[in-house]
Amino acid sequence: MMKTWLRTVSVVAVLAGGAVQAADELKPADPEAGAQKANTICMACHGPQGNSVVPLWPKLAGQHPEYIKKQLMNFKSGDRANVQMTPMAMPLTDQEVIDLAAYFSTQTQSGGVADPELAKLGEQLYRAGNSTSGVPACNGCHGPAGMGTGLAKFPRIAGQHADYVKQTLEYFRKGERANDPNAMMRGVTSRMTDQEIAAVSQYVQGLSK
Known part of the structure; x- marks a missing residue:
């Protein structure tokens, strides 16, 4: 019984240690790294610097990083579903998410004209x-x-x-x-x-x- 308890405690400690280590490895948001990732996977739909030219695809330029991060994490978790965005967001690491959010938030939005x-x-x-x-x-x-x-x-x-x-x-x-x-x-x-x-x-x- 004692050995089982010790093994359980050890496993929990290892898992907890891994979680802390993973959190420690998350670096401050890097807009330059976000730009590289955006140019690789985002630009085709969201346009250069996050100003999409297709009216049904949102502009990300100038958006709050907290909001972009939330949406990407929601796509990853399934809390928000989209046939185009879900498969794009799923492979992203937490670091890539915050880097992308930082990049798009620093871009200048193109604006628009209303009817x-x-x-x-x-x-x-x-x-x-x-x-x-x-x-x-x-x-x-x-x-x-x-x-x-x-x-x-x-x-x-x-x-x-x-x-x-x-x-x-x-x-x-x-x-x-x-x-x-x-x-x-x-x-x-x-x-x-x-x-x-x-x-x-x-x-x-x-x-x-």
């Missing part, structure tokens, strides 16, 4: 929400200029492709994306109409610093 008619309704929703249906104002989490909050992992949405924003909001509304903390985005989008989603997507595309 003026849709943006009128979009601005109203973004700043004041819809009190009748219970849609909260977007700026409560994403900020007046759409820059988000890094520590809270609220993403920058200013200048993001309207098509990508619209698709993402629809995924939340249908429950196809469910990695939002406390189901916040699923709750918001469940109250939004198709027109409101299209309008706010156009508005944020035209937002800039």
Whole structure:
């Protein structure tokens, strides 16, 4: 009995020691290493310096590193699923994840232009929400200029492709994306109409610093 207990303790100690060692081996984020990795596996979809040219693929340039890291780790763990991103994220090490996040966060986003008619309704929703249906104002989490909050992992949405924003909001509304903390985005989008989603997507595309 004592020998079994000692073996168990030894195994736990080895595993714990390995975990500590692995944590110690994680270096500070290296944007240059992230750039090399991005140019190898990310640029084809997310574009040079993280400014994608395909409207359904998100711009990563200027995004908060905490948010990028969370999304990549969610793809790795299966908390967020995507037929294109999941197989790309799975092989990444923790070090590569933080390096990529550091690289993209330091790049300059290209910005965008909003459809003026849709943006009128979009601005109203973004700043004041819809009190009748219970849609909260977007700026409560994403900020007046759409820059988000890094520590809270609220993403920058200013200048993001309207098509990508619209698709993402629809995924939340249908429950196809469910990695939002406390189901916040699923709750918001469940109250939004198709027109409101299209309008706010156009508005944020035209937002800039």
